Amino acid sequence: MRRARRLFGLAGLALAVGPADAGSVWVASQQGARASRIERPDGAPAAEVAVAPSPAVVAAGPGGRLYLSHPDGRAITVIAADGPTLQWPVPGQPFGLAADPGWRFLYVGDWSGNRVLRLSAETVAAAAEVAVGPDPAGLTLGANGRLYVAEREGRSVGVVDTARMVRIAGIPVGDGPFALAHDPVRDRVYVANVRSNDLTVIDAGALKPVATLPVGASPYGVAVSPDGRRVVVTNQHAGTVSIVDADTLTVAATVPVGRYPEGVAILEGLAYVANWFSDDVSVVDLAARTETGRIPVPEGPRTLVAAQTAPVSAEAGG
Amino acid sequence: MRRVLTSLAILFAAGTALAHGPTPQKIDQTITIRATPDAVWKVVGPFGGIGAWHPDVAKVEATGGDGAGAVRKVTLKRGGTLVEGLDEWKGAERTYSYRMSDPDLDALPVSSYSATLTVTPDGEGAKVEWMGRFYRGDTGNEPPENLSDAAGKEAMNRYFSEGLKGLKAKLESGPQR
Numbered sequence: 001m002r003r004a005r006r007l008f009g010l011a012g013l014a015l016a017v018g019p020a021d022a023g024s025v026w027v028a029s030q031q032g033a034r035a036s037r038i039e040r041p042d043g044a045p046a047a048e049v050a051v052a053p054s055p056a057v058v059a060a061g062p063g064g065r066l067y068l069s070h071p072d073g074r075a076i077t078v079i080a081a082d083g084p085t086l087q088w089p090v091p092g093q094p095f096g097l098a099a100d101p102g103w104r105f106l107y108v109g110d111w112s113g114n115r116v117l118r119l120s121a122e123t124v125a126a127a128a129e130v131a132v133g134p135d136p137a138g139l140t141l142g143a144n145g146r147l148y149v150a151e152r153e154g155r156s157v158g159v160v161d162t163a164r165m166v167r168i169a170g171i172p173v174g175d176g177p178f179a180l181a182h183d184p185v186r187d188r189v190y191v192a193n194v195r196s197n198d199l200t201v202i203d204a205g206a207l208k209p210v211a212t213l214p215v216g217a218s219p220y221g222v223a224v225s226p227d228g229r230r231v232v233v234t235n236q237h238a239g240t241v242s243i244v245d246a247d248t249l250t251v252a253a254t255v256p257v258g259r260y261p262e263g264v265a266i267l268e269g270l271a272y273v274a275n276w277f278s279d280d281v282s283v284v285d286l287a288a289r290t291e292t293g294r295i296p297v298p299e300g301p302r303t304l305v306a307a308q309t310a311p312v313s314a315e316a317g318g
Numbered sequence: 319m320r321r322v323l324t325s326l327a328i329l330f331a332a333g334t335a336l337a338h339g340p341t342p343q344k345i346d347q348t349i350t351i352r353a354t355p356d357a358v359w360k361v362v363g364p365f366g367g368i369g370a371w372h373p374d375v376a377k378v379e380a381t382g383g384d385g386a387g388a389v390r391k392v393t394l395k396r397g398g399t400l401v402e403g404l405d406e407w408k409g410a411e412r413t414y415s416y417r418m419s420d421p422d423l424d425a426l427p428v429s430s431y432s433a434t435l436t437v438t439p440d441g442e443g444a445k446v447e448w449m450g451r452f453y454r455g456d457t458g459n460e461p462p463e464n465l466s467d468a469a470g471k472e473a474m475n476r477y478f479s480e481g482l483k484g485l486k487a488k489l490e491s492g493p494q495r
Contacts, residue, residue, distance in 0.1 A: 054341045072340045217405040237432050
């Protein structure tokens with residue numbers, strides 16, 4: 001606790017001299033039990049927040065808020081923009097997270113409970129739940145209040161109508177779907193299939209798979225650029241990322257990164273890749289298709305999120 | 319396997335997961351060998367040839383050679399069979415990567431793993447690195463002691479360590495250096 005406060009103090013100081021409202025990337029380190037904020041692609045993390053043990057997934061919420069899931073600890077950490085780090089008990093094995101843009105709800109996948117919980121984004125109280133396919137991994141929200149769930153042991157993506165909290169469809173994908181990302185420009189969902197080593201492209205309007213692209217070994221993370229033109233897939237076991245051209249649906253480049261790349265986030269033409277084994281974040285220039293840097297982070301970085309506003313303000317230093 | 323998980327669920331009523339939700343674990347072991355990298359790779363490189371150097375291995379059934387998608391079924395002397403699929407094999411770089419196909423808690427108390435074995439030059443000799451990632455045998459929130467993170471770490475470290483020691487012994491004692 002004392003250490004957490006000290007880290008908060010550091011965070012406050014760092015942010016006080018940094019660009020307050022520029023975009024940044026947060027990375028969750030599972031073994032290190034830290035959330036780290038990266039502001040510049042060429043520097044060390046600008047801030048570090050100590051959290052409860054073993055955070056797995058980080059998501060951005062309302063007002064610069066951050067959420068982290070702790071599947072081993074039955075909890076969600078909330079890092080508020082203007083307050084302390086809070087920990088909320090959540091039933092089951094919370095893993096995948098998605099915060100709705102209306103800022104009302106946080107969706108949480110319960111890995112071993114085969115369900116998705118809907119929590120109040122304000123109080124993190126469970127308000128509703130829906131049964132989904134086996135081993136829900138990644139979650140992402142799309143258009144029309146639809147939530148897409150990578151059902152890892154179901155070879156499917158579950159589609160939940162969040163207005164009614166009903167699973168309205170199960171879309172067949174590859175083997176071992178783990179991560180997914182929605183592209184609002186083309187209304188597509190891209191799904192990384194860990195065991196079949198490919199990427200399924202789903203037409204979200206038609207709720208149908210439209211293409212399957214081979215990528216590298218163990219695709220484990222996926223992100224779409226804001227303009228929808230590029231999709232970045234981490235190949236965990238190959239130590240590379242595949243850059244996919246969304247127009248032609250072909251792999252435009254395969255770029256070597258660190259060891260066991262997992263989560264990926266895109267900010268301003270750069271992909272940030274969490275290298276779980278090598279304890280750093282690779283920065284990949286998507287136009288040049290090369291790795292331009294490595295940023296050391298606390299042990300076991302697993303997921304990243306690009307956030308547009310500063311979740312920890314200078315006042316948090318008290 | 320399914321029977322094992324079912325009985326665990328009954329015994330511990332802790333919601334065992336079939337795959338892995340919680341915290342992955344690292345394994346990373348290296349050994350130096352007084353032999354050229356090429357000589358080491360000749361022994362350790364063939365995916366189906368693990369029985370020639372790993373002292374814990376009783377029998378190997380391999381299909382697919384060293385091509386991606388090759389499979390080796392490794393039966394251990396103490397019991398249990400590891401079924402492993404080859405992801406990538408790069409002879410020029412003296413490295414290959416593989417992953418577990420189906421868990422066998424009798425062989426290793428882990429529910430999933432992937433690993434990479436690499437041979438690099440080290441002075442006059444060679445260095446072999448065997449590294450990977452795995453999840454404990456019971457990925458539920460209250461794993462029994464024999465399927466915990468600690469049990470998985472101990473077993474994986476022992477298996478990798480025994481293998482590397484066996485490889486070193488074979489290469490350093492043989493007639494060819």
